[in-house]
Amino acid sequence: MPPHPCETCHTSRAQILRPSTGTRLCAPCFTLAFETETAATITSSQLFHPGERIAIGASGGKDSTVLASVLQTLNARYAWGLELVLLSIDEGIAGYRDHSLEAVKRNAEVLGLPLKILGYEELYGWSMDEVVAQVVRKGNCTYCGVFRRQALDRGAAALGVRHVVTGHNADDVAETVVMNLLRGDLARLGRGTSLVTGTGGLEGGFASVKRSKPLMWAYEKEIVMYAHHMRLDYFSTECIYSPEAFRGSARTLIKNLERIRPESILDVVRSGIDMARLVPGAGGEGGSRSRRVEAMSRDVEDDTGGGCSGGNGEDAGGEMARVEETLRLNERADEEGTETEIRLPAKATNGQRHDRDVVHTGPAGKVLSPTVNGQNHDRHRHTSNNATVPHRTKQEKKPNCKAASDAAPPRQRLGQCERCGYLSSQAVCKACMLLEGLNKARPRTGIEVGGAGG
């Protein structure tokens, strides 16, 4: 780059061409601008309150490392009085997590912040290596995502923290928007662009922990630049297990978009936010006291991304092909009129009574008495409960109804999992369900207390 004075201080030589603004800056002015912009995101949405205890989801990768560093800096600079804690999850993937965990430990020392590491093995009795050995790459990302979301919440609860921040950046959010459009996931489209989700209240036990993404408007490229110029220590690698096929496709698209027009990343995010407002039944973003729906945990996507795509490329077409298959069958069934809609009165019929004593509750010990509507474990469909089995042909695989499928995604009602007390709209939360499946299939070689794992 030809010699050019920094456009901010006009004194030093500019070393950096900012992708987001196209301005030429020297390193100190860039890092200051980056930090100031992050501060603006935080203050303009009143993300934190003074003296709040915040857990930083630290993976050892660039996003969370930069997040921790920036928050530490801003906390001191603006005297927010926040208590920062690093929280790291060990999925139990040999050769991947071990190295990044070391990076987290080093960071904790350098920043002088307390660190808690929570492993899948100790939480669930299964490390990801063991899960993959069992399910052989079919939906292993789903397991990881669901487990991780719970793990972060539980870890936060163990630390006595009501607010977790993650390093999701603008590229991540943009990818999520594109991905949800490709999948037709209106519910997630409505939630994925929220700066904050969850209430941080006590009503759901440890599962209503507030989540936010202070780096939501920061470009991935700039995060890399910041880490480089601040000489931050991080360890980035792609997860060695199957990539998320939709996210991989979305990621390529976003990268190509960025090449054509760098601002388009932010445009996608802005579009996502606009569309979220137009999702029927959604209405508003998380963060306010009344948005209990946001604390929901379903097939969690929110915790994949960032290390979860790329990789071997095996089974890359798998997920898209599966969705394609499902959609095609739905279309065919619609056209041939081989389905009928069966509606039952809106009382819960699966025996979901939550006023009995729930044995496992979260630290708050409160029992919810919500109304739980008809359940359906199919994440795309909803309302009707089929008490009788309708006359079906071999082509229908799921209880889908055309009329219902054109309606708005349902309001998700909250209850608690019977097994673990985690917040869930089903009787048994997703994690427990997955674990049940895993445990049933586990070869009976006796119970090892020491645990296998990598």
Added chain:
Amino acid sequence: MTGPPKTRRDNVAVDDSLCRRCQTNAPTITVRTEPLCSPCFNKYVSTKIIKRMESFRVRHAEAGHERVLLLPLSLRVCSIVLLHILSQHLRTQGEKSGRTGYRLHVLYVEDGKGEASVASELFELAKQRYPEHTYSTRPLSDALALPGMQEVLRPHQATTQASTTTTSSSSDLSTILAKLTSATSRTDLHQLLLRKLVVHCAQSHTCEAILWADSTTRLAERTLAETAKGRAFTLPSLTTDGEAPLGVLLYYPMRDLLRKEILSYTSLVSPDLEGLILEEKPRPAVSTRDTSIDELMKQYFSSVEREYPSIVANVVRTTGKLLVERVGEGVEGRCELCDVVLRGHAPERSRLCFGCIRILQGLEAGG
């Protein structure tokens, strides 16, 4: 067999070597994994389109006062097929009930991309083949003469010049487009002007609605392209049938057909339609910095369409479920270039929405 099984409830064993629908003829084409014979495929395509024309059935029309619908003819595959099928439809309506539910006004916008002579020949051919409709042509540069355009696009000159519809308006257009440095902005502005002009023509010919020939694939491309330009909020009103965000009703009768299906159709009709179609220029296989966002999405979806056609359809369906923003008439300010409602989608006191600001940034930088 007493006739084609209407539903699978009959549980008749399906012979995969025969057309899936009629189980009589040999299949000639596979449509989303179903093998179909030519007549059944023909029917498949026509039905999908005619289904969308429900509101224009004969019984909804008064004799002698049929509604006029505008069909913008780009002379590409989709618009030619739409013209063909609607002409057929009108003929059928006439045969069955002696009158029709609507009339078509076919409009070709000459867009100065250098294909003018080929295009006008094809336009003449179309006129000859379907003489029952009214036809007209307009140059795209006429869009610059629409109210407000000069002020928006050439703010420095608007104040000094009086009326501007001179012979130089077409060179105006090329000048303006040439000033835009990004391919995305050029394509965007081009599309906006085209739409503005078509709407204007629809209004001046008192057409009740515009029938756009966009396929599923095209609508999916548009969804992602507008999302990438920050204009996703316009999608529901601009892609849902029966909305009139710009003052005229918009319909997309081909929204249930993939582009590749429409392409296949052209060779199954006799005489075939290929002679009427304006060829697309060959596209680069890989996107470069000079590709436009719309082009990128075209490339993306042409590959998705090959392997996962239902996903393409699903994108359009999903967008269709989003609510259309309801706004009070006349109260809200509208973007001067693209006519969307400004509230919430533009900076303070701006006369343009974010998306159009991006286009014009290019203009000022170059000029």
